[in-house]
Amino acid sequence: MMLKILFVCTGNICRSPIAEETFRRAVKARDLQRVIQCDSAATHAYHIGDLPDPRTRKNAESHGLKLTHHCRKLSGEDFSVFDYIVAMDNYNMENIQTISARSTGIHQHEDICFLYRKFDPLAQGKRLEVPDPYYGNSEDFEEVYQIVNRCAESFLDYLVDKHHL
Template structure:
């Protein structure tokens, strides 16, 4: 699933079935298109245990298909090892951020830089809202935010 490269990013949301697998798929396609995917380890995970083992939300999968972005993921929870092995852990909202910082505090060899993915948004939309209880348009908005943020993040780390 995750290529082994010199750089690494883990995208995180609450359940790992909507926002973070979209961000993971978008970033993987951008890195592939830019010819740098081999330099990256790319994955996504959840702060919660709610959806472990489940595929991405069908609405997110449909959105990715419309945009020609391949998506293959099974939901998992963030592990202590993730904090030690990923360079960046990028999350979607303030709740994810506080959960990750709390979990990260219990890790001795914390390596990861924990940030909101939205800090990379050129349109300055800091929070990527959970589309789970929303509509197809909400998934489209998440996709568009992820495209902007991932593009800027990739440029900043190339």
């Protein structure tokens, strides 16, 4: 069994690449890379082929991560390839559902398509969105890193339990 996870944000240059890489690190730390793979994508085609935002890469490097992902757009094929499609915010969740409906004729079920921050143990009572740091400063990029890093561990716990990994 191979689980495939896709992290999605607007441009695939800030939130989803760092979510992908923090999750990949968590998977590797538990030696689960043979059963869990991940990738990231955008709901818009603004930055296709580009590396993540330099500020995202700088923040990742400060935490020992190197981002080499080249931005890509979510495609209809992704809905048959990935077991989970994880949105960073409500705007992207709506876009994911629209793309899914256009390409597959169905809306993705909330068991496989959901907001990543629902796995943030510190988000209780808060909006379940990972904020977009694009127009912010280095502290905003650090906040995103901290959120997705917390989510990575909790989401991985969920997958291990649910799929008996």
